[in-house]
Amino acid sequence: MARVQSVPATGIPATRPTAIGEAERARPASGEAAAAHAMPLTEKTAVDCRQLVKSFAGGSVVALDGVSLTIRSNEFFTLLGPSGCGKTTLLRLIAGFEMQDSGSILVHGQKLDGLAPFRRPVNTVFQSYAVFPHMTVEQNIAFGLEMQRRPRPEIVARVKAMLALVRLEGLERRKPSELSGGQQQRVALARALATEPRVLLLDEPLSALDQKLRTGMQLELKRLQAQLGITFIFVTHDQHEALTMSDRIAVMSGGRILQIGRPEDIYERPAARFVADFIGDTNLIEARRIAPTRFRIASGAEIEVGDPGPAGDEVLLAIRPECTLLGPVEPGSLSGTVDQLVYEGRGTTYYVALAEGIRLRACEQNRDGARPRFVRGDKVGVALPANAVRVLVE
Structure with a gap:
């Protein structure tokens, strides 16, 4: 899982x-x-x-x-x-x-x-x-x-x-x-x-x-x-x-x-799991390599990356919360449910539950006093930009 x-x-x-x-x-x-x-x-x-x-x-x-x-x-x-x-x-x-x-x-x-x-x-x-x-x-x-x-x-x-x-x-x-x-x-x-x-x-x-x-x-x-x-x-x-x-x-x-x-x-291109964990907040997803730059996660969804990273089939995919994008649910995309949101002044952090127990965080800036875009229970699509995903091998 x-x-x-x-x-x-x-x-x-x-x-x-x-x-x-x-x-x-x-x-x-x-x-x-x-x-x-x-x-x-x-x-x-x-x-x-x-x-x-x-x-x-x-x-x-x-x-x-x-x-x-x-x-x-x-x-x-x-x-x-x-x-x-x-x-x-x-x-x-x-x-x-x-x-x-x-x-x-x-x-x-x-x-x-x-x-x-x-x-x-x-x-x-x-x-x-x-x-x-x-x-x-x-x-x-x-x-x-x-x-x-x-x-x-x-x-x-x-x-x-x-x-x-x-x-x-x-x-x-x-x-x-x-x-x-x-x-x-x-x-x-x-x-x-x-x-x-x-x-x-x-x-x-x-x-x-x-x-x-x-x-x-x-x-x-x-x-x-x-x-x-x-x-x-x-x-x-x-x-x-x-x-x-x-x-x-x-x-x-x-x-x-x-x-x-x-x-x-160090922040954008961590070389090891510990570095990704220790420096700032990071989403880590277990995945299996099915092509040089394509990986399948436990839910069955496939994620494309820009850099294939180190050799190895069983990997961790790391992406920062500010690079994790939320939007409408689209066919074939990752999707989940907002199960918690935290207001942090300059931004809001959303906790999104995906299938198979995967939980991601996404951070969005609060602009001009606007209210958060989503509330608890909302269904959302999740986009992981290929160039923002890092491949780590434990």
């Missing part, structure tokens, strides 16, 4: 709620299968991870299972996945807070294996802000520069520049307790950027903010990254954050990278 399914996402908590990694760094000196994600190392490569393996609990818990990944210079790159997928572990390996069991990491051609965090050309911003509560804003921002023993005039100038960059001018004498959550996160960003890292690592930095602040900080991070022109590696479980902020996304599950691509590629 064919089914349509959707899987909700879950989050992962940040695992380092202190700024010690940044302080250490400031001290003066005395993707497809994981392997397929690596690209040739060039001057445009910021981070190159090669066959990284990391396990915990004496090897019984595998956090990363042969992950290879190449991140470009000046790229906003996101590691996306549910709790326990390995994304934060990968970030911590790059930062030096954990050491891999095997594999290697290069940042701008420099091999980092065995290097302490303070010797790596990276800085980290954490979920919990990790600003020093006893210091003022300007003291927090100056901390890393002072640890590097920069000249005082340079520190003053750099702090002033960072205050302007994150738009905190006039708040330099305040303590963190006198700031909002969004302002504290800006202080953490300014402090991390003050020492001019070549790569900035961000471990779910917006998850502690309310939705309105999150949206504002998403725009702020994009502005900062574009203005500074350095590489940002961003960890999140939030698909919307990943889609709206990233140049490219790596979707992770079970310690592996399942797909790397631009946001539109």
Whole structure:
């Protein structure tokens, strides 16, 4: 029997709620299968991870299972996945807070294996802000520069520049307790950027903010990254954050990278069932191939697709609800009954029951105050545009 399914996402908590990694760094000196994600190392490569393996609990818990990944210079790159997928572990390996069991990491051609965090050309911003509560804003921002023993005039100038960059001018004498959550996160960003890292690592930095602040900080991070022109590696479980902020996304599950691509590629052309399920809402229909681009579902109806997809006879057909079109019942077409509709402000989602237990969702925009086109119990025709249907093999 064919089914349509959707899987909700879950989050992962940040695992380092202190700024010690940044302080250490400031001290003066005395993707497809994981392997397929690596690209040739060039001057445009910021981070190159090669066959990284990391396990915990004496090897019984595998956090990363042969992950290879190449991140470009000046790229906003996101590691996306549910709790326990390995994304934060990968970030911590790059930062030096954990050491891999095997594999290697290069940042701008420099091999980092065995290097302490303070010797790596990276800085980290954490979920919990990790600003020093006893210091003022300007003291927090100056901390890393002072640890590097920069000249005082340079520190003053750099702090002033960072205050302007994150738009905190006039708040330099305040303590963190006198700031909002969004302002504290800006202080953490300014402090991390003050020492001019070549790569900035961000471990779910917006998850502690309310939705309105999150949206504002998403725009702020994009502005900062574009203005500074350095590489940002961003960890999140939030698909919307990943889609709206990233140049490219790596979707992770079970310690592996399942797909790397631009946001539109990940959303519109998922390479695996997990990716289709995890990124947004998706209708999934079990089907059998009867021709290269034609499939039969459990009800006996046949569906034509534009791209035959991977080889295999037993497949899943994936189509987004916004691409699932409803209209009058026509002879020979898919048809069903509206058994539920949900008003969602800008749009309405219809749940349509087809034969053999198949249930599809279709989303339509609400325009000019118009009422929904259908009500519960209506018989409707269902059209699945061939170019919007993706073929997946489990």
